[in-house]
């Protein structure tokens with residue numbers, strides 16, 4: 001980890017935050033694809049991908065083709081959010097992560113140097129995320145935050161040295177543009193120099209919108225990610241996106257956990 005970062009001040013805020021799951025897997029997407037990682041998944045999201053508004057019943061039909069693959073973190077009309085969820089202080093989250101790390105039980109194993117913080121939208125729980133980022137830095141582990149890029153990360157989190165997998169949502173999510181495109185947040189993330197822009201794609205219309213957003217906001221590092229919770233859909237959308245990605249100078253990730261485990265939770 002680079003030594004040019006600001007000094008660390010561990011915040012004292014230890015308000016409990018809602019956790020959907022903690023798990024150990026491979027980072028299934030992006031620049032660290034295939035690396036072993038410890039995952040923190042927070043509950044709650046400020047968007048409703050697949051729906052224009054928060055669904056009111058379990059039968060509310062989806063309006064978008066891009067569906068959220070973790071509806072169990074926010075869609076209370078369809079899921080009992082309290083089932084299996086826990087409220088943990090940021091330090092308790094960190095302590096459990098360390099217990100999940102197989103290196104803790106067997107120090108002969110190579111250490112896990114990556115922590116992935118996801119949701120839902122993890123930046124709704126910024127104090128907890130900041131605490132985890134500081135602890136990770138002290139332990140010389142990298143942090144990637146999977147965010148929907150609608151919330152400004154703030155200078156503290158940027159100074160903590162985390163990377164942002166900034167998953168801007170497209171029209172195919174059915175979320176109104178005003179809610180999913182927040183120019184100030186996008187600019188702050190881009191200016192941090194630590195944002196990789198991730199777009200979940202399944203159609204050529206999605207690709208055209210990626211090009212428009214890239215030009216509008218001057219996004220530098222773009223990753224396409226194939227929509228889907230089955231290996232077949234992931235492969236179909238990778239094949240659709242491959243040639244345009246090469247042509248535009250975009251990277252293309254797979255979703256390794258879907259190829260291996262389909263849509264299973266905590267994988």
Ligand SMILES: Nc1nc2[nH]cc(C(=O)O)c2c(=O)[nH]1
Nearest residue numbers: 025026027028118146257267
């Ligand atoms: N293995 C694995 N890698 C992931 N990368 C980002 C994930 C996410 O849900 O944000 C994810 C996930 O759910 N599983």
Ligand code: SF4
Nearest residue numbers: 045047049068120148
């Ligand atoms: S931003 Fe992510 S977690 Fe939130 S609804 Fe959209 S896909 Fe789901």
Ligand SMILES: [Mg+2]
Nearest residue numbers: 069070118257
């Ligand atoms: Mg996922």
